Amino acid sequence: MASVKLIGVSASPFVNRVQIALNLKSINYEFLQETFGAKSELLLKSNPVHKKVPVFIHDDKPICESLIIVQYIDELWTSGPSILPSDPYDRAIARFWGAYIDDKCFPSLVELRKAKGEEERLAAVDKLAAMLVLLEEYFINCSSTTGNGNFFGGDSIGYVDIALGCFLGWFKASEKLFDVKVLDIAKTPRLVEWAERFCSDDAVKNVIPETEKLMEFAKRNLMK
Template identity: 55%
Template sequence: MAASSGNPEVKLLGVRLSPFVIRAGIALNLKEVQYEFLEEKFGAKSELLLKSNPVYKKMPVLIHDGKSICESMIIVQYIDDVWAGSGTTLMPTDPYDKAMHRFWTAYFDDKFFNSLFSLIYIMSQTEEAKAEAKEQMRAVLQLLEEAFVKISKGKPFFGGDTIKYLDIALGSFLGWMRATEEIIDLKLLDDARIPLLCTWAENFCNNEAVQNASPETDKIVEFVKFLWSEYIPGLPPAK
């Protein structure tokens, strides 16, 4: 979307399939901010990216009025602060609730990211290693199920009645979870194990702001299979 007239220019730099880029896109949509998406080529770093994020040289980067903001959840917080009077408030106002959203986001980024991608990498290892990787992922999801009970307070989202900071952090990975399920034939969003998280995932994905920022699962599957064949030696052929 092009930046609207009368507003400072807003651009989002990244690869559409990246869950971290998806976070920023969802936040912008929820805040009803018009922006221009600048697509990066996977495996390459454009001059604009290197200039905009010279420290980490990673995506996403939000460019607002000529200034660069980096790191996905810092971008989400920035969007919420700058466009405070527009759309949905993304961060809880209660200090304790705010702390819990930040705590579980940090836990998720620390544990879930590595667990998810290790499921693919581990497919060339022993059956014992595969079983251990699957159990680690299930343990992470079970903890998130228990956290949802406490944080949501019986409402549809971690943020209560609306999607907020922690919902965005977790929900940006749902497409990658479904792609992983398809590729390695493992049920992650299991109604029998984590029914509340499964219902939350359905509610999250039905949101229009989420849908407009999220790629189709089959495109993620295709991309993961490409990574599988190109960058993970020793794995069996992708199905």
């Protein structure tokens, strides 16, 4: 049987992406918990370029970068539900939105955490809101195309769902930590409904950390 391991930190949304993909495919794996701020010898050996999690190790061969890992899992384990669309055009569009989320979401969350004063904090929230409004429009378009409005991927969780959904825990934690509204039902009502469905899915609900735990993690490690 193939050896499947994941090096990660439970609070990392990028690690959560890989965990969700593995759960969707019903793949058993060994989770190797890293200590935040420290880098194990295995991590440095497995990811000598970026030296960061997640690292997916399949038969002693390491693969890095969360969305690349998700694509690898989807291509290798074809017996489970598909994560990426089968149509080449739809697959390219999904990858585009995944890259867009990575380009906009995490940097804006970092800006929010590092903001000095209300003006900088609101500017970071505005960036997140602008991203989410565009994703709301894309979600509505996906729903009209597939005839199913449950997820970006149709009637089941797909690539864009994983790319965005991994941040939902940090959205909630940021709202409480900084007294802001990230996912606003007045601006993106369909995404608010989507977020509830996503977080209640069996592949997700035991992966995304609880809000209080993320707040504790942030206060202990990120807000010193």
